[in-house]
Amino acid sequence: MVRFELMASDDLTAPKSPRPGEILDFARSELFDRTFHEGMELVEETASYLDGDGRRESKLLSRSAALAYAGESMKLTTRLMQVASWLLVQRAVREGDMTPEAAADPRYRLAERKAGAEPTNRDIPIALVEYLVRAEKLYDRVLYLDRRMYLDAPVEPDVNPVLSQLGRLEAAFRS
Secondary structure (H helix, E strand, O other), X not given: OOOOOOOOOOOOOOOOOOOHHHHHHHHOOHHHHHHHHHHHHHHHHHHHHHHOHHHHHHHOOOHHHHHHHHHHHHHHHHHHHHHHHHHHHXXXXXXXXXXXXXXXXXXXXXXXXXXXXXXXXXOOOHHHHHHHHHHHHHHHHXXXXXXXXXXXXXXXXOOOHHHHXXXXXXXXXXX
């Protein structure tokens, strides 16, 4: 049974009720494990780069390129912290430290991202650009998962999508 909370009648953009079973299934899945490890590895790699080679490379840049580097690195770290926070919330659900309903709270959700513009300065190090691209791709995948789990809830909670598809296949083969 899915619990629906009352929302203000003028709030047409309010998220639908989450599907606790599916959220728990995802949190316990191999897909989550892979995504979690990829996200945390990217955070560590990026931090290492920005504290090491990136810092050395940025000192060699012109003033305008160094300013662009600083802006892009802040955008990168912000994006990665958003992903890491979302992944840690899902892990808390998996470990029973948070309920799926609590994880659906807007403060734990990812915001739609604006179409990423290419870095404006061509002189920033290619390594930083590569980290930016990887972070944006990861963010897009995690955003997709977030939307699938928390916004795309079916109207009828009793419908099992797997059984529904199996029923369609059986009907097709009987014809």
